[in-house]
Amino acid sequence: MDSFSQLMNNVSNWAIPFMIFVIVIIGFAQNIKIYEVFVDGAKEGFNVAVKIIPYLVAILVAIGMFRASGAMDLFTSLISPVTNLIGMPAETVPVALMRPLSGSGSMGIATELINTHGASSMIGRIASVMFGSTDTTFYVIALYFGSVGIKKTRHAVGAGLAGDIAGLLAAVFFCNLIFG
């Protein structure tokens, strides 16, 4: 497993320089004025960033308020009898609930669990895998749809949440299977 992680680390370290290298070389070889074409494309960067601001404000404010209100504790105590049945420790429930809402929030909870219970405890392992098993659905939806002004998101939330639930349950399942 360690040599695999080493390999993957190398791949991610080299991926970006490699991509930039290939794009620039091929562009030059194709007789493209790479500098002008780059600047021309880069101009759009500012517009995209500004356009997503209202969407991000809307979603992050609602999630920030929810986190601060302490509502999470109630949901955790409501859900934990059920999650205990599937081998999911009650301590990891807040990570699961927070994961689709907030990347930094779920990372914070997971970090705290790892430091309190130890990285090699079942709680620490499940929290770690939960964090990597899926992305922050509501942030991605607000960001991506906001950037092009989509207001009717149709089944995006449903599909995203289904993926989250599957990923979180799979995290519990595979941790119990591999480390149990």
Add this chain to the structure above:
Amino acid sequence: MLNYFWLALIVLSIIFGAINGKITDVTNAAIKSAETAVELALGLIGVMALWLGLMNIAEKSGIIRLLAKLVKPLTRWLFPDVPADHPAIGSMLMNIFANWLGLANAATPLGLKAMQELQAANPRKDTASNAMVLFLALNTATICLIPATMIAIRASSGAENPTEIIAPTILASVCATIVAVTTAKILSKLPVFKKQWLPPESNKKNISGEQS
């Protein structure tokens, strides 16, 4: 759906904030989060410009077209509404590769670029197309080959084996991706979601009128 979700979050946080005596925290969180949102967005400008610039070169030199051609069978199944040689395919592929490798700085700008190109082919500018929702599903439940952040956190907590979570993370994230894509495919066939998005043929007249 996002409407109800937004309403629920706000109403619940104010009610629970009041019950838990944390109403000042809720207020502060609202203001702080609004600031964070702007910081996040503005922080994107640099990387966004970098990748949009590079993508412009990649597009003009035919790299994107070549990439798109290589995975044509797969993209035809995933995105039947998007022509196989559409520029969106290339951007989506680059975004997906970047996500798999955990290159968030590259993945987000490439994903936003792909959304712009999908939007160009979208007959209803305020409504998500099937291709957009599927692309979103691939991004919200992305396969994670290197959980770099978690490995770093575990290492800094003094873990004996910080990388032991790689295998279960890959397996769990693959499950998430499969379920998200399948759900997106199935839900797109439900009448509720289907009628919100007419196929391009019946809506062609609107395209020229609605494009800004």
